[in-house]
Structure formats: structure tokens, C-alpha cells
Amino acid sequence: MARILLIGLAGDSGCQVAALGLHEALVDILVANEPIYAPTLLDAKEIPDDIDVAIVEGGIRNTHEEEMIKEIREKSKVVIALGACAAFGGIPGLANLRHGKELMNEIYNNHRGTDRGTIPTHLESLPEQHPIKHFVKVDYIIPGCPPEITDIAGTLTSLLGGKEPEYNSTQVCDDCPKERLGEYETSLKRIHEEIPDADRCLLEQGFFCMGPATMGGCGAPCPQSGNTCEGCRGSCLDVDDQGMAMIDAMTGLLTQLKDEFDPNLYSAMLYRFTYAESVVAELARRKK
Numbered sequence: 665m666a667r668i669l670l671i672g673l674a675g676d677s678g679c680q681v682a683a684l685g686l687h688e689a690l691v692d693i694l695v696a697n698e699p700i701y702a703p704t705l706l707d708a709k710e711i712p713d714d715i716d717v718a719i720v721e722g723g724i725r726n727t728h729e730e731e732m733i734k735e736i737r738e739k740s741k742v743v744i745a746l747g748a749c750a751a752f753g754g755i756p757g758l759a760n761l762r763h764g765k766e767l768m769n770e771i772y773n774n775h776r777g778t779d780r781g782t783i784p785t786h787l788e789s790l791p792e793q794h795p796i797k798h799f800v801k802v803d804y805i806i807p808g809c810p811p812e813i814t815d816i817a818g819t820l821t822s823l824l825g826g827k828e829p830e831y832n833s834t835q836v837c838d839d840c841p842k843e844r845l846g847e848y849e850t851s852l853k854r855i856h857e858e859i860p861d862a863d864r865c866l867l868e869q870g871f872f873c874m875g876p877a878t879m880g881g882c883g884a885p886c887p888q889s890g891n892t893c894e895g896c897r898g899s900c901l902d903v904d905d906q907g908m909a910m911i912d913a914m915t916g917l918l919t920q921l922k923d924e925f926d927p928n929l930y931s932a933m934l935y936r937f938t939y940a941e942s943v944v945a946e947l948a949r950r951k952k
């Protein structure tokens with residue numbers, strides 16, 4: 665019987681809700697184990713000692729979350745990063761395109777809808793959003809925004825059954841039935857600008873589909889429903905930088921483009937979920 669903690673840090677609880685979507689499988693896990701801290705399920709205030717498996721949603725944005733993740737790590741045998749925010753920084757990591765005070769000033773002084781000059785001071789913000797691995801060792805990740813229920817169930821049942829969870833070694837394109845001809849358009853388009861050919865690869869049609877640079881296993885629901893893959897499952901296995909892998913995969917398209925391709929303009933698409941752990945973010949950090 666494992667003592668389990670489920671917690672949300674700087675996330676939006678979407679991953680915890682996905683975990684609750686396990687339904688009967690969740691009941692089986694809860695009955696066979698001991699949930700000791702889970703604000704979405706239990707009324708527990710203190711991080712308990714002797715945690716077997718800590719499942720952590722969300723990244724780190726302030727010193728309180730930094731202290732919490734360090735305390736959780738100290739008290740846990742296994743730490744799992746649940747979802748893109750915890751694993752790679754997620755969409756909140758795009759805030760790192762603006763640094764610390766510059767970002768706060770932009771939001772609280774220059775943005776319509778906020779009272780000018782009311783920058784909150786009650787929490788000590790860090791200059792950047794971080795995945796939890798920037799502060800503690802992470803044993804496993806469950807990718808996605810939110811993660812697939814099958815991935816959550818698979819990782820937990822493997823771990824709790826004494827087996828090593830396995831990562832998916834495919835890319836989203838492997839699950840996508842769209843036809844690839846190896847021929848590319850001459851311009852880049854957004855999905856709302858033109859109705860794509862439903863049967864043909866979106867990337868070949870000039871739509872920015874992150875499928876080739878994204879870990880498979882979701883069944884490619886976005887391209888199959890006519891939308892581009894935005895890359896929520898992060899890099900493919902054994903690839904360090906999702907955006908660089910995407911530029912590599914786009915070579916055919918880039919050589920056809922009439923317009924110049926500026927990676928800076930596309931960083932929020934190349935790294936929608938992984939900017940906080942990207943090579944370009946690290947380079948920007950070193951310049952500061």
C-alpha cells in the first residue's frame with residue numbers, strides 16, 4: 665500500500681481534473697493505496713512525511729512553490745511531474761519571453777483591465793516560470809496539457825505494481841492518418857486563415873503542425889479534428905529541444921517558403937509548451 669500525494673502548484677488544476685477522470689480505475693488505486701494529501705479529494709493542510717509517490721501538477725513561479733517542491737522531494741521516494749506545466753513549464757512558461765519586472769510592469773501598468781500601479785507584492789515572484797526539474801530531481805513525467813487518462817493510469821499502475829513506467833517512443837505524425845506527399849506550400853498559414861484539405865498533411869499545406877516534433881501516444885486528436893498539433897506532449901523521446909527538432913522537421917517547407925522565416929516570431933509556436941526548458945530560453949538567460 666503506497667502513500668500517495670497529489671498536489672497542484674502553478675497550474676490550473678486541469679491535470680488533477682484529468683486524474684479524477686480515471687473514474688473506476690481511480691477508485692481501485694485509492695482503495696489499494698493510501699491517499700495522504702490531495703486538496704482536490706481530501707482536506708489535508710500539511711505536506712505529510714514518508715510519501716511513496718508524489719504526483720505534482722504545475723510549475724514553479726514563486727518562492728512559496730519553490731519551498732513546497734523542495735519539501736515534497738525531501739519527503740518522497742518517487743516524484744512524478746504531471747502535465748506540461750510541471751514537466752516542461754507549459755503555456756505559463758511563455759511568460760519567460762518577458763523577464764520578471766518587465767512582465768509585471770506590462771501586465772499591471774500597461775494592460776487594459778488592470779488598475780495601473782497595483783503590482784501585487786504578497787508573494788515573492790521568481791523572475792521566470794520553471795518546470796519542477798529546475799529545482800528537484802523528477803523521476804517520471806506524464807506529458808500533455810492535460811495528460812491522457814491512459815498515460816496517467818499506465819504510469820500509476822506500472823509504478824504501484826513495482827514496474828518501470830515506459831515512455832512513448834513515437835511522434836504524433838505516427839498516429840495521424842493524413843496523407844503525406846513530400847510536397848510543400850510556399851507560404852505559412854494559420855489554421856483560421858484557410859480551410860485545409862482534410863485528408864492531406866497540414867504541415868505540407870503550410871499550417872504550423874508540431875506533429876513531427878511531439879511525443880506520440882495521444883492518437884493525434886487535434887490534426888484528426890482539423891486543427892494543428894500544438895505540441896502539448898513535448899519533445900519526442902531522447903530529443904532535448906522541441907523547437908529545434910521542429911525546425912529540422914520543417915526543412916522541406918522552409919526551403920519552399922517565399923517569405924523569410926524568423927524563428928523569434930514563431931517561438932510561441934515552436935515552444936508553446938516547452939519554452940521554459942528550451943535552448944533559446946537558456947541563451948536569452950545567459951545574455952541577461
Ligand code: SF4
Nearest residue numbers: 675678747748749809
Ligand atoms: S499542463 Fe495544462 S491542464 Fe495541466 S496544469 Fe498546466 S495548463 Fe493546466
Ligand code: SF4
Nearest residue numbers: 837840865866873875
Ligand atoms: S505534420 Fe501534422 S498533419 Fe502532418 S502528418 Fe504530422 S501530425 Fe499529421
Ligand code: SF4
Nearest residue numbers: 882886893894895896
Ligand atoms: S495532437 Fe498535439 S496538441 Fe493535440 S493532444 Fe496530441 S500532442 Fe497535444
